[in-house]
Amino acid sequence: DTAVSQTPKYLVTQMGNDKSIKCEQNLGHDTMYWYKQDSKKFLKIMFSYNNKELIINETVPNRFSPKSPDKAHLNLHINSLELGDSAVYFCASSQVRRLAPVSYEQYFGPGTRLTVT
Amino acid sequence: AQTVTQSQPEMSVQEAETVTLSCTYDTSESDYYLFWYKQPPSRQMILVIRQEAYKQQNATENRFSVNFQKAAKSFSLKISDSQLGDAAMYFCAYRASGTYKYIFGTGTRLKVLA
Numbered sequence: 010d011t012a013v014s015q016t017p018k019y020l021v022t023q024m025g026n027d028k029s030i031k032c033e034q035n036l037g038h039d040t041m042y043w044y045k046q047d048s049k050k051f052l053k054i055m056f057s058y059n060n061k062e063l064i065i066n067e068t069v070p071n072r073f074s075p076k077s078p079d080k081a082h083l084n085l086h087i088n089s090l091e092l093g094d095s096a097v098y099f100c101a102s103s104q105v106r107r108l109a110p111v112s113y114e115q116y117f118g119p120g121t122r123l124t125v126t
Numbered sequence: 127a128q129t130v131t132q133s134q135p136e137m138s139v140q141e142a143e144t145v146t147l148s149c150t151y152d153t154s155e156s157d158y159y160l161f162w163y164k165q166p167p168s169r170q171m172i173l174v175i176r177q178e179a180y181k182q183q184n185a186t187e188n189r190f191s192v193n194f195q196k197a198a199k200s201f202s203l204k205i206s207d208s209q210l211g212d213a214a215m216y217f218c219a220y221r222a223s224g225t226y227k228y229i230f231g232t233g234t235r236l237k238v239l240a
Contacts, residue, residue: 040226050165050215052230064226097169103226113159113178113221115228117171 012036015100015118022090023126029086030121032100040064041083042115043075044099052099058083087123095125128153130220132231139208140239146193147203147234149218155179157223160194160201165233166214174216177201179223205236213238 013034022028034041042065043055057065058077072088083100100118129152139145151160162174177185177194184192189206205212218231 042228050233052217052233054227057226059226099171101171103228105223114161114173114176115219116173117163120169120171122169 013100013102013116013118015098015121017121018119019122019124021124021126024090024092026090027086027088028090028123029084030098030100030123032083032085032118034081034100034102034116034118036102036104036116038102038104038116039080040103041077041080042101042103043083043085044101046097046099046120048096056083056085090123090125092125095123097122128155128220128222128229130218130229130231132216132218132234134234135232136235136237138237138239139205139212141208141210143208144204144206145208145236147205147216147218147236149201149203149231151199151201151218151220151229153199153220153222155222159221159223160192161219161221161228162190162192162201162203163217163219163230164212164214165217166211171217175203208238210238210240212236 040059042057056075061077074086077083097120099120101115103115106112131150158179160177164172175187191204193202215233217233221228
């Protein structure tokens with residue numbers, strides 16, 4: 010019963026290719042996120058969707074395009090891959106509830122290690 | 127802008143000993159949430175502990191506890207009776223109430239020595 014799942018977990022591809030990473034959460038959360046973690050382990054937020062609406066769009070090359078077909082899914086498509094795109098990409102979800110069960114933390118997927126050669 | 131600072135890139139602790147990881151943050155908000163996440167070599171991000179800013183009592187989860195000093199904007203994590211499985215990257219994170227954005231620190235790598 011994985012709460013946040015991502016596919017694939019590993020992705021090796023060549024420069025110039027287009028690839029997609031898929032994310033699904035079964036927690037009933039309204040908000041989903043994409044993060045990029047570089048080789049120094051720094052976590053950088055890329056995008057966030059709330060109920061299928063884009064609410065956070067950080068400074069990310071427009072080769073990256075998120076899509077949320079419904080609130081349980083958030084996919085990331087990357088065009089014309091570059092060497093610098095090599096990283097681990099994390100999907101996460103959250104839901105703020107102040108009444109029991111209280112919740113405001115993020116739950117992360119297992120990450121997708123993208124290697125561009 | 128809100129920021130989260132972890133000033134210790136790396137820490138070491140002897141097995142069974144206690145270690146404290148530091149985190150400071152900058153915000154003008156009064157209502158917010160703070161978190162510590164653990165990332166072991168498996169790379170899975172695991173929530174360790176969370177704290178609501180409006181609660182004065184420090185959160186505890188088994189061997190993990192925090193020292194939350196709201197006025198000083200400090201949120202340190204204490205790990206007691208350290209175990210080999212505690213070896214990981216630890217990230218401090220902040221979220222202002224009413225916003226969607228989580229802000230992460232740069233992480234502290236914890237090594238546990240047998």
